[in-house]
Amino acid sequence: MNASETQVQTRIRPEDLGIVDVTRELAGAWHLVAALARRQISVRYAQTAFGAMWVLIQPLFTTLLYTLVFGLFVKVPTGGVPYPLFALTGMIAWGLFSQSMERASGSLIQDERLITKVYFPRLALPLSAALSALVDFIVAGAILVPVSLIYGYVPGWSIFPALACLLPLFLAALATGTLLASLNIRWRDLRQVAPFFTQILVWASPVAWPLEVAPPEWQPYLLLNPLTPPILYFRSAITGSAPPPMLSLAASLVSTLALSFLAFLVFRRVERDFADYI
Amino acid sequence: MKPSIEVRGLSKSYRIRQSENGRYGTDLSDDLAHFARSLMRGKWPESRLVEFKALDDVSFDIMPGETVGLVGKNGAGKSTLLKVLARVVRPTAGQALLRGKVGSLLEVGTGFHPDLTGRDNVYLAGAILGMPREEIRRKFDEIVEFAEVPSFLDTPVKRYSSGMYTRLAFSVAAHLETDILLVDEVLAVGDAAFQRKCLGKMDDVARHGRTVVFVSHSASAVQRLCRSALLLSRGRLADQDTSERILAKYAEELEGSGSRTSWTAPTDLPLDPAFEPLSATLRDRSGQEPTESVLASSGIGVEFAFRVKTVEPGLLIGFSLFSEDGTQILRSFHSDPHAGMPPPLPVGEHTLTCPIPGGLLNEGRYRIEVVVWVGNREFFTGGTNPALSFTVEGGLSESAFWRDRRAGILAPTLPWVRTSA
Numbered sequence: 001m002n003a004s005e006t007q008v009q010t011r012i013r014p015e016d017l018g019i020v021d022v023t024r025e026l027a028g029a030w031h032l033v034a035a036l037a038r039r040q041i042s043v044r045y046a047q048t049a050f051g052a053m054w055v056l057i058q059p060l061f062t063t064l065l066y067t068l069v070f071g072l073f074v075k076v077p078t079g080g081v082p083y084p085l086f087a088l089t090g091m092i093a094w095g096l097f098s099q100s101m102e103r104a105s106g107s108l109i110q111d112e113r114l115i116t117k118v119y120f121p122r123l124a125l126p127l128s129a130a131l132s133a134l135v136d137f138i139v140a141g142a143i144l145v146p147v148s149l150i151y152g153y154v155p156g157w158s159i160f161p162a163l164a165c166l167l168p169l170f171l172a173a174l175a176t177g178t179l180l181a182s183l184n185i186r187w188r189d190l191r192q193v194a195p196f197f198t199q200i201l202v203w204a205s206p207v208a209w210p211l212e213v214a215p216p217e218w219q220p221y222l223l224l225n226p227l228t229p230p231i232l233y234f235r236s237a238i239t240g241s242a243p244p245p246m247l248s249l250a251a252s253l254v255s256t257l258a259l260s261f262l263a264f265l266v267f268r269r270v271e272r273d274f275a276d277y278i
Numbered sequence: 279m280k281p282s283i284e285v286r287g288l289s290k291s292y293r294i295r296q297s298e299n300g301r302y303g304t305d306l307s308d309d310l311a312h313f314a315r316s317l318m319r320g321k322w323p324e325s326r327l328v329e330f331k332a333l334d335d336v337s338f339d340i341m342p343g344e345t346v347g348l349v350g351k352n353g354a355g356k357s358t359l360l361k362v363l364a365r366v367v368r369p370t371a372g373q374a375l376l377r378g379k380v381g382s383l384l385e386v387g388t389g390f391h392p393d394l395t396g397r398d399n400v401y402l403a404g405a406i407l408g409m410p411r412e413e414i415r416r417k418f419d420e421i422v423e424f425a426e427v428p429s430f431l432d433t434p435v436k437r438y439s440s441g442m443y444t445r446l447a448f449s450v451a452a453h454l455e456t457d458i459l460l461v462d463e464v465l466a467v468g469d470a471a472f473q474r475k476c477l478g479k480m481d482d483v484a485r486h487g488r489t490v491v492f493v494s495h496s497a498s499a500v501q502r503l504c505r506s507a508l509l510l511s512r513g514r515l516a517d518q519d520t521s522e523r524i525l526a527k528y529a530e531e532l533e534g535s536g537s538r539t540s541w542t543a544p545t546d547l548p549l550d551p552a553f554e555p556l557s558a559t560l561r562d563r564s565g566q567e568p569t570e571s572v573l574a575s576s577g578i579g580v581e582f583a584f585r586v587k588t589v590e591p592g593l594l595i596g597f598s599l600f601s602e603d604g605t606q607i608l609r610s611f612h613s614d615p616h617a618g619m620p621p622p623l624p625v626g627e628h629t630l631t632c633p634i635p636g637g638l639l640n641e642g643r644y645r646i647e648v649v650v651w652v653g654n655r656e657f658f659t660g661g662t663n664p665a666l667s668f669t670v671e672g673g674l675s676e677s678a679f680w681r682d683r684r685a686g687i688l689a690p691t692l693p694w695v696r697t698s699a
Contacts, residue, residue, distance in 0.1 A: 007377060009377055011375055011376075012362065012375070014372075014373075031405055035402050036406075039402050042398065043391060116366060117388045118364070118382060118389070119365035119382065
């Protein structure tokens with residue numbers, strides 16, 4: 001009976017799992033995360049031919065609108081960067097955040113049936129939902145290439161650290177989305193919060209406007225928004241505009257990690273009786 | 279050899295949230311309003327959680343290779359126990375240890391997405407049930423062949439007939455390679471031929487030394503598949519023995535409630551702000567409580583008295599009729615004769631009566647359980663439903679040729695018409 005000595009064991013207890021066990025379990029379920037993300041993507045892209053188009057139309061149209069209002073009417077100073085390129089870089093980075101966040105926040109409610117019928121690491125749901133938004137980011141990001149070339153900007157090697165800087169942005173989206181998804185299970189009427197939240201955040205982050213237009217004494221506070229430094233850094237890598245201070249990037253990373261931990265705690269508290277609430 | 283399932287002192291309490299209108303509320307605005315109202319009345323808000331024990335200190339062992347049936351009345355805790363073992367629901371106390379890879383099948387079609395093709399769904403559902411992609415690829419042909427849907431693999435499953443859908447879904451789950459398989463009454467779906475095929479497949483599973491835990495209402499399925507069984511009663515483990523003995527005991531338990539023709543609300547029933555049951559009674563044709571068996575031709579009435587304390591538009595009163603072996607024959611609600619929801623019952627005492635017509639039931643013992651839904655919350659939980667029972671004897675037919683119990687569950691008198699050329 002040697003085989004049975006080495007076989008897997010499942011221990012069922014009332015207590016919550018620790019963060020190490022949760023991570024290990026989630027890592028062990030990577031093929032499930034991949035399958036769920038693949039499902040999201042194929043449902044979105046296979047079903048409507050318009051699905052893929054929509055990923056491009058959204059940032060392009062918003063950029064057009066911003067260019068009209070801020071580039072043409074208000075004439076926001078962008079330090080020599082053509083406004084359309086300025087706004088598009090902001091929109092692409094922002095889209096990564098808002099898409100991942102909104103999908104993650106709807107993920108638990110969307111699959112509540114699954115939660116009541118089969119066990120799997122529950123974090124796989126928000127994680128796969130957020131990951132599926134990465135495809136949208138890549139598709140939308142591809143239009144940055146022709147647009148920046150049109151304006152004579154050739155992105156250099158700095159694009160790689162810029163992409164790395166988007167990692168905390170993605171983590172922040174995952175954390176916020178998971179937090180909202182958990183609260184959503186507990187209180188159904190919070191469903192409307194996520195879209196409202198993105199509405200506010202898009203104006204609180206330098207997507208359509210440069211940091212320099214804010215009063216100088218406000219700027220340090222604006223940099224405290226964890227989304228601000230990654231967006232600025234991404235933009236500077238493509239357009240050569242001034243990068244944010246390194247310290248602000250570090251601060252953004254720290255507050256994102258703190259947010260992630262908070263989201264994990266709330267998620268775990270709600271997870272305890274998921275199936276009871278649903 | 280170590281047991282493949284070890285359960286020690288397992289308990290599960292549900293806390294049912296109850297708002298003032300008796301509804302199960304999960305709106306933040308509702309919670310805040312309750313909080314504010316209580317404070318305005320000068321009281322600290324009381325918890326609105328009503329607790330009930332679905333599982334109470336259950337312990338047992340199951341050895342590798344055993345196929346064990348889980349039987350018990352509605353609300354006895356069978357499904358809760360299975361869900362705890364499947365890790366869908368977290369226990370409140372106690373623990374369980376499962377040795378080996380666990381697969382659960384609480385529903386057919388878990389994880390299927392209507393917009394995806396049959397092929398995509400096989401991979402998706404497989405991944406959700408815990409199969410790595412390579413394992414599914416290896417067994418793909420076998421799965422498809424078992425399901426008998428090879429020519430529809432690239433069609434979205436929303437265009438499948440329900441039979442095809444069920445077959446494919448079951449087939450994925452049936453090919454899961456696990457040491458322990460937890461199965462809820464999923465076999466109750468699909469056509470008879472496929473059901474037989476599924477039972478056969480489960481037999482195979484058990485014969486390969488794997489452990490199967492099987493929840494079912496159907497005594498015959500338990501008898502056929504399981505050598506041993508567990509009997510649950512009101513959340514507690516009543517007995518663990520061979521399936522013959524357990525099924526006999528279960529039949530006794532069903533009968534044990536006696537030929538009960540009336541039920542009065544026990545005094546220890548938890549108080550509910552919206553609803554209070556008073557009594558349930560069986561009535562024969564003359565309006566009396568039947569003292570002996572009733573004739574199949576005369577029918578029987580179910581009468582339920584209760585008090586409505588808060589007007590609740592979602593209040594539904596009904597009953598389930600079970601045959602002796604626990605098969606649910608029908609369920610009826612007082613709203614059935616209405617096109618939409620009936621007008622809400624006003625505050626006060628009411629009696630609802632539902633006659634089960636004569637010329638419908640076969641000879642045998644029957645059990646009736648009253649069910650009440652307040653909002654979307656079941657009022658009686660954990661096997662506390664008012665239960666009544668009666669025996670039907672004689673009066674099966676006008677015909678002199680059929681005096682005995684008929685084959686089949688029901689024995690309705692149907693009108694026959696002859697047209698001759």
